[in-house]
Amino acid sequence: MKKFIILGILFVFTYPAQVHAQDDKNNGGRPTNETKNNDFNITVEKVKDSIYMLKGKGGNIGLCIGKDGAFLIDDQFSEATSEILTTVSNLTRKPVQFLVNTHHHGDHTGGNKNMNEAGVVIFAHENVRKRLLQELMKIHQDSINKYFENEAEKLKNQGAPEEKIAEHAKQSVKETGMDFTPTENIFPMVTFDQEITFYYNDEQILVFHVQNAHTDGDSMIYFTESNVLHTGDTFVNGRYPFIDTDNGGSVDGYMAALSRIQMIANEETKIIPGHGEIASLADVIYLQSMLTFLTSRVAYYRVDGKSLEQVLSMTDLTQEFEGKGFGNYFISKDKFITMLYQDAVRKYPTLKKKKN
Numbered sequence: 499m500k501k502f503i504i505l506g507i508l509f510v511f512t513y514p515a516q517v518h519a520q521d522d523k524n525n526g527g528r529p530t531n532e533t534k535n536n537d538f539n540i541t542v543e544k545v546k547d548s549i550y551m552l553k554g555k556g557g558n559i560g561l562c563i564g565k566d567g568a569f570l571i572d573d574q575f576s577e578a579t580s581e582i583l584t585t586v587s588n589l590t591r592k593p594v595q596f597l598v599n600t601h602h603h604g605d606h607t608g609g610n611k612n613m614n615e616a617g618v619v620i621f622a623h624e625n626v627r628k629r630l631l632q633e634l635m636k637i638h639q640d641s642i643n644k645y646f647e648n649e650a651e652k653l654k655n656q657g658a659p660e661e662k663i664a665e666h667a668k669q670s671v672k673e674t675g676m677d678f679t680p681t682e683n684i685f686p687m688v689t690f691d692q693e694i695t696f697y698y699n700d701e702q703i704l705v706f707h708v709q710n711a712h713t714d715g716d717s718m719i720y721f722t723e724s725n726v727l728h729t730g731d732t733f734v735n736g737r738y739p740f741i742d743t744d745n746g747g748s749v750d751g752y753m754a755a756l757s758r759i760q761m762i763a764n765e766e767t768k769i770i771p772g773h774g775e776i777a778s779l780a781d782v783i784y785l786q787s788m789l790t791f792l793t794s795r796v797a798y799y800r801v802d803g804k805s806l807e808q809v810l811s812m813t814d815l816t817q818e819f820e821g822k823g824f825g826n827y828f829i830s831k832d833k834f835i836t837m838l839y840q841d842a843v844r845k846y847p848t849l850k851k852k853k854n
């Protein structure tokens with residue numbers, strides 16, 4: 499009987515936009531020459547040859563069209579799926595055959611369920627699948643906890659003894675939490691460990707994993723013929739990056755990912771960032787210099803005994819980047835400096851400079 503009630507509760511839950519989802523609505527009011535498609539505001543920009551960038555509310559979508567079909571990178575939010583597919587069908591009569599998730603965040607995978615239902619085959623690093631399952635498990639666990647909180651409240655009102663309430667909750671969570679099978683198919687059907695190559699639309703499309711950068715499931719996608727690289731969120735243009743340390747991301751891994759980009763890209767490479775405008779190698783080098791500078795300065799001040807509040811008040815540290823509008827997006831200056839400070843605390847938990 500209890501299980502029936504739990505199932506009833508679970509039906510109410512659908513896969514939500516993730517907490518970490520980045521919203522690109524705010525483009526600083528810049529005028530664009532993009533083609534507006536419709537009311538969900540999906541816009542199309544030609545990157546090179548038959549490769550396009552689709553923008554909307556979530557992460558930048560990559561699209562490659564050609565004789566074999568349509569190849570997508572990321573799918574934003576579930577509400578955008580039909581607009582995305584309409585946009586693709588305005589550019590090619592071929593259907594979307596393959597989709598790669600650059601990582602698990604909901605602003606890049608929110609359309610997975612719809613895409614799966616539409617017959618698109620989704621590929622991603624194996625940790626993307628693991629993280630998506632974990633997040634569904636968490637929603638499931640939260641709904642169970644909520645249910646038993648209410649149950650406990652009821653028992654309490656009926657005057658049941660404390661031990662009975664505690665025993666009841668413990669027992670039931672154990673019983674119901676174990677046999678959870680997700681009913682929503684939001685998962686990549688094909689996963690890989692290091693890399694996978696597509697020979698498609700006369701391109702060699704190399705999809706490769708970079709370790710512990712933005713998350714622990716990041717991939718970049720390189721189109722060798724067109725010299726176009728989609729970086730996912732391992733690179734964002736003109737803003738502070740989000741490094742999701744709760745999901746396996748790390749500052750050092752993020753730096754290494756930016757170096758990987760520079761091993762592949764040359765001055766002609768068109769780079770589709772996870773968020774922001776189409777970029778070039780110079781933009782990547784600039785972001786890396788910003789990250790190197792701030793990481794080392796924040797770590798220096800931390801070892802020098804400065805508190806987080808003191809470092810946050812050093813506005814000259816970030817003046818140059820604030821001047822370029824880096825803090826106007828998902829990650830504010832304070833959030834970014836706090837993340838770097840916590841990274842320094844992890845790296846140097848006890849180290850203190852000797853005063854002289």
Ligand SMILES: [Zn+2]
Pocket residue numbers: 518601603606712731
């Ligand atoms: Zn992300």
